[in-house]
Amino acid sequence: MNCGSFLFIIGSMWKKILSLFLLVIMTGGCLASAVIQRNGVEEDAGFAVTGEWYVARHNALRPYPETITYTLGKLTGSSNSNMPEGDTYENNAYTRYLKNKLNVQNKDVFETSGNSYNEHVSIAVASGNLPDVFLVDSEEEVKKLADEGLIADLTDAYDDCTSVHVKNIYGSYGDTILEKAKVDGKLYALPETSVDDGPSLLWIRYDWLKKLNLPTPKTVSDVRRIVKEFMEKDPGGNGEGQTTGLVTEPGLYGVSGYSQEYQTDIIFSSFDSYPGHWIYKDGQLVYGSIQPETKKALEYLHEMYQHGTLDNDFLFRDSENITELIESGRCGAFFGPWWSPNYPLMEAISKDSDADWRPYLISTDSDGDTSFASQNPNGRFVVVRKGFAHPEIVMKIVSALFDFMPYGDESTKELESYYSDNVDVTANPLGINVDFKNSLSTCYNHLQGVLSLGEDESDLTVLEGSYYKACQDYLKENNRRQKVNPKNWAVYTSRIVAAHRISDERVREVKSVYFSETKTMRNSWWQLNELEKKAFISIVTGDEPLSYFDEFVREWMSEGGNNITQEVRKANE
Structure with missing residues (x-):
């Protein structure tokens, strides 16, 4: 083969390769305008598979290329959650941090607390007009909403888009805490954790x-x-x-x-x-x-x-x-x-x-x-409306708040004052806390190490560092016998004095072993609770004699309590 023929063949091959490449690009353009199914949700394929979007959806701390605004049923706290004047539940140090870190923004469809919050959720469920993200009180509510097809399966989102640190936090409670958020083996909620509070x-x-x-x-x-x-x-x-x-x-x-x-x-x-x-x-x-x-x-x-x-x-x-x-x-x-x-x-x-x-x-x-x-390790449960295009958003928020933020950088500086000012956790969009089971004693030991034992302040987390500063300020004020700042007093008294009290070696935990709902409980537990409340109040106030307690027990057992006891025992075999 002469040189000219060889170059002709090579040129022809490159033309074919180039043509094939252009075909792929054109096909990709067609695919980008197609609609695909993911977790039962219709999405624009280009939106889902574009590099930046894909990485954001599968990386706990990677920001979205464009701002994602999600509707939220917002749980609020007392006294506006102690936020500084001018801050709101849609615009505060937490939301600004999350906007900067993840490019997400909440739009609250209702803001309320306590029983009123549960009533608003019930109304939203009944009307079929659910916010993208909201809270429910119990694993039974999670199961009910999942069975009715109203909330998203979060299994893949948890696996793909939750940081290792947050997974370790949940792991500190054993398997039970995440199991309570599962239905038929699939994760339908992200549970709040309840750290060891010790005795009153x-x-x-x-x-x-x-x-x-x-x-x-x-x-x-x-x-x-x-x-x-x-x-x-x-x-x-x-x-x-x-x-x-x-x-x-x-x-x-x-x-x-x-x-x-x-x-x-x-x-x-x-x-x-x-x-x-x-x-x-x-x-x-x-x-x-x-x-x-x-x-x-x-x-x-x-x-x-x-x-x-x-x-x-x-x-x-x-x-x-x-x-x-x-x-x-x-x-x-x-x-x-x-x-x-x-x-x-x-x-x-x-x-x-x-x-x-x-x-x-x-x-x-x-x-x-x-x-x-001991208390229920689960608090409330964060759920996502089925059909919302970004169910992973709650995993990203939790990871940003409870993994990156405690060890953060300049982006977390504004939050330090929130910690030292005792701004309530309900100021954050999800309104929950996710922390290790022993986080209270860990924080106490770290603070004591720096305050009393000369350990390095730089080893403290952002949260601990803010507490340390408040404790230092309180001790200075107290030693000078000057009027103390109530915020500094609150940090020192809770994180040092009270935490020391409940870490006493004489504290003994009695294991409470069942927090779920049995079959009979679904129909009878409310009535049994009312029966109990009436009996206790009547005996304490003297409206009924002490002997009424025995009558209450007999009635409690006959009205479903006996069946419930057998069901609870069977569930714990």
Whole structure:
């Protein structure tokens, strides 16, 4: 073959290759305008497969090429979640950070809290007009919405678009936490985590104790005696009969564990009673509310009610009303979690800088130990409307908030003031917290290491660093005997003082083992809860004698409780 022929053949081959390449490009153009199916959602193929979009959809922290605006059912917090003036739930440090980091923006279709939030969700479900992202309260609601085809399967999104760190967080709770968000093996929600809060602490006016020369409390009997002294001797100067007894909400105990304010769980625990919890007793799984120990606890609460040391108006109290009593100086003691300095006490000392609120661990047995029932590791569940083109958006947001942000860069600087100012987690769009099971004790140990042991401040996360600064400022203010900043006080008192109290080696956790719903529960649990609430209140107030408890137990068992007990036991075999 001569040289000319060889070059001719080579040239012909390149023409064919070029033609084939152009054909592929043209075909790609056609494909880009086609419609494909992904997870049952119609999408523009070009939108889905273009390089930048594909990477964004499969990488936890890669921003979208264009802003994704998603509609949101927004859960709000008290006092506008403590956000600074001018910030809103659509425009705050969290949303600005997420816009910068991921190029996402929420548009809230409703903003509300508590029972009102659940009502808004129910209305949206009934109307078929769901926001792209919203929260539900329970795994039963997740299953119901999944069965009705209203929420998206998030399995692939979780696998592809959740950071390893966030997956490790969920892993710290074992397999159960994600399993509760699954239906037929598929993930339909992203659960909020509930960190170990430990037992409730007694929060008490230490300045009142000093004024009356009373010793600090160690037992429930001490609490009762101190409250009586507060009421009779009026160290707050409220006037005769104006200082309340120990405040509590009508429910008396925290149904979801100890991260409840204004309850009397510690009093129940002092009788080895754990109402509302499924616990093991003598090798058998039992419901705590119907045990003989609970009868004894109710008898004690009735005695307190008779003598006024349990607030005689507790039937008419709610969280907001009790908070007003605390802030106005009419209440000198309540049981609450370690984070009580953030709410309501920060506002209380803002109004009265002489109010010296301190936490105490109250023992529940003669050995000096403090027992408490473990709580449900799941909080709320984040779900995505089926048909929304970007179900992975919640995974990206959670990864950006709870993986990258704690160790962040300049983009996270604005959030440091949110931490030190105790802005509530409900300020973030999803309104949830995702953290390791032992995150409270870990944070305490890290802060103590820097504050007391000379460890390197640079090893702290952004969140811990903001707490460290607030603690430093508080200690300086306190040492100089100058008026302390309530925000700094709240950080130090919750993250150092209270966290130290519940890390005590005498704290003993009683395992609560069942948080799901059985078949009989679906039809009977609401009525049984109402029956229980009526019985407890009637016994405490004296409307019914103590013997009524036995009648309540018999009725509870006959109205479905016996079947439920057998179902719970079978589920835990």
